[in-house]
């Protein structure tokens with residue numbers, strides 16, 4: 001299904017933000033992708049080709065840009081798309097264990113959706129909050145710091161009840177750094193050497 005067939009005003013509005021040149025039109029790629037993904041939750045193959053044709057690109061060029069950004073999806077995702085940071089600080093802080101825990105708990109692998117359509121999972125690169133590893137992002141918003149198994153259970157239970165995420169249900173994050181560590185300028189509660197206890201612990 002062509003998404004933009006009856007949305008020429010949207011296309012023109014997006015193109016108007018960029019220079020009216022071949023290269024300028026190509027700059028419209030990201031907002032065009034965002035339009036389709038907001039509508040369907042992912043960008044279907046036929047719409048990749050549609051966008052490529054609007055821009056004068058090939059579908060392969062569009063896919064190459066999409067593959068650089070984990071935020072764009074070529075396959076459907078669950079209502080709550082859980083993205084686990086797998087980069088170094090989070091890996092040291094236990095994100096591998098969190099990933100395995102999600103795989104076991106939800107019974108899915110990356111690229112799959114739970115039978116109820118609620119959840120899908122994805123490993124992503126650094127979410128920009130390495131000091132509060134391990135980090136979890138849900139959909140395009142909802143960043144969660146110092147994620148533990150207990151915090152994941154609270155989140156999943158809340159979503160299964162159909163409730164929007166309420167940060168007030170989460171217990172406070174314990175601070176592990178001692179006075180000496182603080183005086184040395186190390187982050188409180190963000191020490192990679194202390195955070196694996198958060199993954200296993202009750203926080």
Ligand code: FES
Nearest residue numbers: 085090127129130
């Ligand atoms: S390494 Fe995970 S947020 Fe930076």
